[in-house]
Structures are given as structure tokens and as C-alpha cells.
Amino acid sequence: xxxxxxxxxxxxxxxxxxxLLAQEPKDYHPDLTQMMKEIRTKQINHTLMNGHSVIxxxxxxxxxxxxxxxxxxxxLELPYTTFRLDTALKKFCLIHTDKDKRRxxxxxxxxxxxxxxxxxxxxxxxxxxxxxxxxxxxxxxxEIKGKITLYTMFTDIPNDKMEVQYVxxxxxxxxxxxxxxxxxxxxxxxxxxxxxxxxxxxxxxxxVKLFNRNARKTEGKKEE
Numbered sequence: 001x002x003x004x005x006x007x008x009x010x011x012x013x014x015x016x017x018x019x020l021l022a023q024e025p026k027d028y029h030p031d032l033t034q035m036m037k038e039i040r041t042k043q044i045n046h047t048l049m050n051g052h053s054v055i056x057x058x059x060x061x062x063x064x065x066x067x068x069x070x071x072x073x074x075x076l077e078l079p080y081t082t083f084r085l086d087t088a089l090k091k092f093c094l095i096h097t098d099k100d101k102r103r104x105x106x107x108x109x110x111x112x113x114x115x116x117x118x119x120x121x122x123x124x125x126x127x128x129x130x131x132x133x134x135x136x137x138x139x140x141x142x143e144i145k146g147k148i149t150l151y152t153m154f155t156d157i158p159n160d161k162m163e164v165q166y167v168x169x170x171x172x173x174x175x176x177x178x179x180x181x182x183x184x185x186x187x188x189x190x191x192x193x194x195x196x197x198x199x200x201x202x203x204x205x206x207x208v209k210l211f212n213r214n215a216r217k218t219e220g221k222k223e224e
Contacts, residue, residue: 062082063079063080063081063082063097064081064082064122064155065077065078065079065080065081065122065123066078066081066094066120066121066122066155067120067121067122067123068094068112068117068120069117069118069119069120069121070112070116070117070118071116071117071118076096076112078094078096079099080096080097080098080099081094081095081096081097082094082095083095083138083139083153083154086111086113089113090137091113091114091136091137091138092113092114092137092138092139092153093111093112093113093114094111094112094113094120095109095110095111096109096110096112097109098110114134114135114136114137114138114139115134115136117134117139118134119131119132119133119134119139120132120139122155124155130142130155132155133177135168135169135177138153138168139153140152140153140168140169140177141153141154141155143166143167144205144208144209144212145212146208146209146211146212146213146215146216147172147173147211147212147215147216148170148171148172148185148188148189148208148211148212149170149171149172150167150169150170150180150205150208151167151168151169151170151171151177152166152167152168153166153168154166163205164204164205167180168180170185172188182204185199185204185208186199186200188211189207189208189211192210192211192214192215194210194214195207195208195210195211195214198210
């Protein structure tokens with residue numbers, strides 16, 4: 001009898017497990033690309049603000065040191081400062097935490113809004129000074145500079161992390177800063193055939209960088 005049990009147990013186990021292995025998991029995605037898109041969608045918080053889809057990056061929660069130039073002519077050096085979205089007012093603000101004050105002190109955190117400032121600056125690595133200028137609901141920092149300049153709400157996007165979703169505005173040939181519009185940008189880039197081909201393939205940022213490089217070369221030849 002004992003020998004029969006030893007023989008039957010592996011067989012029973014196999015018969016029970018095989019049907020389970022043949023089934024697809026509930027969360028199975030035959031298309032890996034689609035699965036990655038879904039994961040990405042969950043990781044990035046999309047917020048509708050003033051008719052624009054704004055992507056809130058984890059970078060928004062980083063505490064940095066900013067110099068804030070107020071409209072009343074005061075200049076504030078603010079360490080431990082983050083950019084946050086005020087959902088009630090539908091605009092971004094700076095939240096400065098005064099570490100010298102107790103947590104129970106209601107004045108420990110201060111909020112500063114774009115329309116209260118002239119500009120904000122941040123010194124990165126002791127040498128790179130970046131400046132953000134207020135618009136209606138946030139501050140814009142130039143991220144890609146050239147004939148075409150692209151602006152984001154962030155002060156330090158690594159080159160390998162920069163994506164078109166972070167772009168909020170652009171300017172062309174030192175003109176005014178305008179809200180990002182992919183169709184208008186397509187018209188501008190159409191003047192450069194190679195950059196236009198990249199843009200048409202969805203490589204928006206690479207297209208802008210190529211356009212700027214070619215523009216610098218052309219302007220250099222004109223100066224000669």
C-alpha cells in the first residue's frame with residue numbers, strides 16, 4: 001500500500017499542476033509594449049490643469065535651494081523648497097520649509113505663487129545657473145536652448161530622462177514664450193528636411209536638437 005502511495009502522489013501532483021500552467025494569468029498581457037505603457041501610465045500622475053495635461057514627475061517633490069526674486073523687490077534664499085501643485089487654485093507654488101521652526105508652528109511652511117515673483121533661480125553644481133520665469137500657473141525653465149528653446153517646469157531634468165511630455169512652452173528665434181503646440185512646432189521644423197523627418201517619426205526632442213545644430217551651422221557660415 002505504501003508503495004502505491006509513492007507511485008500515485010507524483011502522478012496526482014502532475015495532473016493538478018498541468019492545468020494551472022496551461023492557464024493564462026489574469027493579468028497576462030500578450031503585448032509587452034502595451035503592458036509597459038500601462039505600467040508607465042500608473043507611474044506618472046496626469047493632472048488636468050487649465051485645459052492642459054500636466055505630467056507631475058517625482059522630480060517635483062525634490063527639495064532644492066532656490067533664490068526667489070519677489071515683486072516687492074525682496075530677494076529670498078530658500079533651502080528645503082519644493083514645487084507643488086495647488087489643486088484648489090489649479091496652479092503651482094513653491095513650498096519652503098523653515099527647519100528652524102517646530103513642526104507645530106503653522107508658519108513653518110510658506111507658499112509662494114508665480115504671480116508673486118519676478119523670477120526664481122537655482123545654482124546647480126556650483127557653476128550652472130538656471131532661471132525660471134513665472135507664467136500664469138507655474139514657472140518655466142529653459143531646458144533645450146537654441147533657435148528653438150523648449151521650457152519645462154523642472155529645474156534639473158537629466159538628459160536621459162528628458163521627454164516631450166515635460167515641455168510646457170517654447171520660443172522661436174528669441175521670440176515670446178508660447179504654450180507647447182506640436183502642430184505649430186511641426187511648421188517651424190519643416191524648414192529643415194532632416195529635422196522634419198525626425199519630427200514626423202515622433203522623435204520630437206531629437207528633431208528640435210538637430211534643427212538647432214543645423215541652424216547654428218548655417219548662421220556660422222553666414223557670419224563668415
